[in-house]
Amino acid sequence: MTGLSNPTLVLNDGNSIPTVGLGVWQTPAEQTRQAVEAALSTGYRHIDTAAAYQNETQVGEALKAAADNGVAREDVFLVTKLWNAEHGYDKALKAFDASAKRLDVDYVDLYLIHWPMPEVNLFVETFKALAALRDEGRVRSIGVSNFAPEHLRTLVDGTGVVPAVNQIELHPRFPQQELREVHAELGIATEAWSPLGQGALLSDPTVVAVAEAHGKTPAQVLIRWHLQLGNIVIPKSVNPDRIASNFDVFDFELTAQDIESIATLDDGTRLGPDPRTFNWTG
Numbered sequence: 001m002t003g004l005s006n007p008t009l010v011l012n013d014g015n016s017i018p019t020v021g022l023g024v025w026q027t028p029a030e031q032t033r034q035a036v037e038a039a040l041s042t043g044y045r046h047i048d049t050a051a052a053y054q055n056e057t058q059v060g061e062a063l064k065a066a067a068d069n070g071v072a073r074e075d076v077f078l079v080t081k082l083w084n085a086e087h088g089y090d091k092a093l094k095a096f097d098a099s100a101k102r103l104d105v106d107y108v109d110l111y112l113i114h115w116p117m118p119e120v121n122l123f124v125e126t127f128k129a130l131a132a133l134r135d136e137g138r139v140r141s142i143g144v145s146n147f148a149p150e151h152l153r154t155l156v157d158g159t160g161v162v163p164a165v166n167q168i169e170l171h172p173r174f175p176q177q178e179l180r181e182v183h184a185e186l187g188i189a190t191e192a193w194s195p196l197g198q199g200a201l202l203s204d205p206t207v208v209a210v211a212e213a214h215g216k217t218p219a220q221v222l223i224r225w226h227l228q229l230g231n232i233v234i235p236k237s238v239n240p241d242r243i244a245s246n247f248d249v250f251d252f253e254l255t256a257q258d259i260e261s262i263a264t265l266d267d268g269t270r271l272g273p274d275p276r277t278f279n280w281t282g
């Protein structure tokens with residue numbers, strides 16, 4: 001434990017989420033347990049997985065090991081996501097059961113629809129199932145991932161429920177200004193995936209210059225940039241030293257000028273699929 005303290009953000013349902021979490025997308029199953037244990041012993045209290053990442057079992061094992069070392073289950077904000085092949089009311093309920101079983105938990109803190117799947121067009125029904133899970137207490141908060149503004153509006157109109165978060169690709173090359181404005185209007189928290197641009201932004205000269213000026217690493221600068229924008233951020237690493245340093249971001253601030261210079265990196269580069277056309281169920 002480093003004693004670092006991670007601020008939380010209050011969601012629209014009153015629950016609090018630690019603003020920095022460990023993401024385990026692209027973390028191989030065999031490295032997941034050690035990465036999550038390293039994060040929890042560093043002080044992280046937010047872990048972000050998904051059925052699709054095929055490492056929920058190992059996340060669950062790490063949570064159990066941490067519980068034996070004094071980090072109780074209820075101290076950790078655990079996020080998982082419903083995969084694309086599981087849209088539909090009944091399928092969603094079953095998919096949640098399967099995730100909870102793999103994670104070996106009684107409840108999940110936040111359950112997200114992973115992608116809107118516009119061609120399948122069942123995300124409204126699917127979200128009603130998530131609302132039922134929340135009403136049962138099996139899920140504390142419900143949200144979505146990769147939803148575009150029109151998907152969010154259809155969802156809210158169709159269910160009367162505003163998702164607590166929308167987890168989206170977001171980094172300085174793709175800062176999602178329009179979507180962040182829609183989130184602010186609707187009261188949805190913005191969660192950033194690939195916050196470091198999948199590592200590609202770490203050698204960017206602008207980021208490196210800001211890092212040098214602060215005596216920090218490029219990753220710390222990027223994580224700070226997210227926090228100062230108001231984002232929840234889930235950097236991925238399998239390396240214990242990088243996991244620790246990515247969490248050591250609560251003792252400095254970027255200046256307005258730093259943020260402006262990082263804003264010049266916006267060139268509209270999307271690293272992942274476009275949710276408006278992504279309908280993959282594989």
Ligand code: A2P
Nearest residue numbers: 194195196197198199219235236237238239242
């Ligand atoms: P590794 O897991 O070997 O540390 P993103 O969260 O944007 O997807 O970025 C994840 C990528 O960035 C991974 O390749 C990860 O590699 C790398 N990464 C994460 N943190 C750091 C860091 N502090 N320094 C260098 N590379 C990092």
